[in-house]
Amino acid sequence: MTRRWLVLAGVAVVLLVLAGWAVSRALRPSEAPAEASAANTELVPPTAGVRHITATLFYAGSDGQSLVPVRQEIVLAEGVVPQGREIVSAQLLRPRSPYVSVIPEGTRLRAFYVTDRGDAFVDLSPEVTSRHPGGSTAELLTVYALVNSVTANLPTIRRVQILIDGQEADTLAGHIDLRNPLERDTSIIKRP
Amino acid sequence: MPYSVVVIDPGHGGEDIGTRGVAGTEEKTITLAIAQRVKTLLESSLGVRVVLTRSDDRRVSFDERAAIANNSRAGLFLSLHLNSSPNPASAGAEVIQLRQGRLAGGRGRVVDDESVALPAPGGTTRTVDLVRWETAQARHLDASAALAETLEAQLRTRVTMSARPALDLPLRVLPSVNMPAVVLEMAYLSNAGEEGLVQSDSYQDNIAQAIHDTVVQFSALAEERESR
Numbered sequence: 539m540t541r542r543w544l545v546l547a548g549v550a551v552v553l554l555v556l557a558g559w560a561v562s563r564a565l566r567p568s569e570a571p572a573e574a575s576a577a578n579t580e581l582v583p584p585t586a587g588v589r590h591i592t593a594t595l596f597y598a599g600s601d602g603q604s605l606v607p608v609r610q611e612i613v614l615a616e617g618v619v620p621q622g623r624e625i626v627s628a629q630l631l632r633p634r635s636p637y638v639s640v641i642p643e644g645t646r647l648r649a650f651y652v653t654d655r656g657d658a659f660v661d662l663s664p665e666v667t668s669r670h671p672g673g674s675t676a677e678l679l680t681v682y683a684l685v686n687s688v689t690a691n692l693p694t695i696r697r698v699q700i701l702i703d704g705q706e707a708d709t710l711a712g713h714i715d716l717r718n719p720l721e722r723d724t725s726i727i728k729r730p
Numbered sequence: 731m732p733y734s735v736v737v738i739d740p741g742h743g744g745e746d747i748g749t750r751g752v753a754g755t756e757e758k759t760i761t762l763a764i765a766q767r768v769k770t771l772l773e774s775s776l777g778v779r780v781v782l783t784r785s786d787d788r789r790v791s792f793d794e795r796a797a798i799a800n801n802s803r804a805g806l807f808l809s810l811h812l813n814s815s816p817n818p819a820s821a822g823a824e825v826i827q828l829r830q831g832r833l834a835g836g837r838g839r840v841v842d843d844e845s846v847a848l849p850a851p852g853g854t855t856r857t858v859d860l861v862r863w864e865t866a867q868a869r870h871l872d873a874s875a876a877l878a879e880t881l882e883a884q885l886r887t888r889v890t891m892s893a894r895p896a897l898d899l900p901l902r903v904l905p906s907v908n909m910p911a912v913v914l915e916m917a918y919l920s921n922a923g924e925e926g927l928v929q930s931d932s933y934q935d936n937i938a939q940a941i942h943d944t945v946v947q948f949s950a951l952a953e954e955r956e957s958r
Contacts, residue, residue: 602817602920603894638816672749672757673814674826674915678899708792708902711749712742713811713913715902 581631589614596683597637604728640679642669661701674713689722733805740765741811744789749814751925757812796906807911814920822892826913832900866908873910888936
C-alpha cells in the first residue's frame with residue numbers, strides 16, 4: 539500500500555514539474571520585434587485596417603551602381619523615433635520582385651535614436667558588416683539606402699550615423715567613412 | 731622627378747579579404763600583387779622610392795596607412811581596390827577622390843590648419859605647421875582632383891572604364907593623408923569576366939603602366955607649378 543502511494547506521489551511530482559516547466563516557457567517574454575524580423579523575410583504591406591504611411595525606400599538600380607526609390611506602404615507609428623524604427627525595419631526587409639535589396643541578409647535593427655540636433659543613429663546587427671559583399675560600390679549603396687530612407691521620410695532628420703552592434707564603426711566593408719553622421723545623397727538615385 | 735617617393739596602398743589584407751569574386755578570387759591578393767608590380771616598374775624605370783603600406787598579407791588600419799604615407803613625405807598616395815556590385819554586369823575602373831563637403835562629416839568648411847613658433851637652438855624660433863589629422867587631406871583637394879583626372883586619362887587608353895569613371899565619395903582611407911591622394915577601383919570582382927581579367931599579366935601590366943605614366947605626368951605638372 540505504502541509502496542503504491544509512493545509511486546503515485548512520484549508520478550504526481552513529475553507531472554507537476556512538467557506542468558511548471560510548460561507554464562514558465564509559455565510565460566517567458568517574447569523576443570523584441572526588431573530581433574525577430576530578420577532581413578530574409580519579405581516586406582509585405584500592412585494588413586487592411588492598420589493605419590499606414592507611404593514611405594520611399596531604396597533598392598539597387600538595374601545598373602548595379604545606383605539606388606532606385608520605391609514607394610511602399612508601411613505601418614504608421616506615433617512620433618519620429620517609432621516611425622524611424624518602422625522605416626528602417628522596412629528597408630532591411632527583402633523587397634517585392636523585381637527590386638533587389640542592398641542590405642546584407644540577416645541584418646536586424648537593434649535600436650534607433652534621434653538627437654536634438656536632428657541626427658538619427660541607426661544601430662544595426664553585426665550581419666550588416668559580416669555578410670557584406672564588399673567593394674566601394676556595394677558599400678555605398680548599403681550606406682545610402684539607409685541614410686536616404688531615413689532622411690527622405692523624416693523631414694526633421696538631417697543626418698544619419700550608422701552604428702554596428704551598438705558601437706561606432708569606421709566602415710561597413712573598408713571604404714565609406716562612418717565616423718560622422720552622413721547627409722542625404724541624391725546623386726546616386728536614379729528614377730526607375 | 732620632383733617626387734622622390736610615391737606611396738601605393740594595397741587595399742585590405744589579413745582577415746580583411748575585401749570583396750571576393752564568384753570564382754573565389756580575393757581582393758586583398760590582387761591589390762597586393764598589382765602594388766608590387768607597380769613598385770617594381772616605378773623603381774626600375776623612374777628611380778623613385780615606392781613605399782607600400784603593406785608588403786605582405788596582413789591587416790593595416792586606416793590610420794596606420796595614413797601614417798606610413800605621411801611619414802614617408804611622399805608626393806602622392808594611391809590606394810588600390812577591386813569593386814563589387816549587385817549587378818554582375820557592372821564593369822570597369824573608377825577613380826575616387828574626396829571633396830571639401832565630404833571631409834569631417836560634411837560640416838561645411840574645414841578649420842584652417844595652424845602654424846606655431848617653437849624655440850630652437852641658439853635662442854631662435856622655428857615655425858611648425860600643425861596639420862589636423864582628421865582633415866589633413868583638405869589642403870590637397872585641388873591637387874588630388876588633378877591627380878584623379880590624370881589617372882583617369884591614363885587608364886582610359888588601357889583598360890575599360892566604368893560608366894561613372896570619376897567619383898567623389900567619403901572614403902575612410904583618404905581624410906588623414908597629407909598629400910595628393912586618390913583611390914583606384916581597378917575592376918569589378920563581381921563581374922566574372924573581370925575577375926578572370928585582373929589575374930592576367932597583361933591587365934596587371936596595363937594598370938601598372940597607367941600608374942607609371944600618371945606619376946610621370948603628375949610630377950611634371952607639380953614641377954611646372956613649383957617653377958611659376
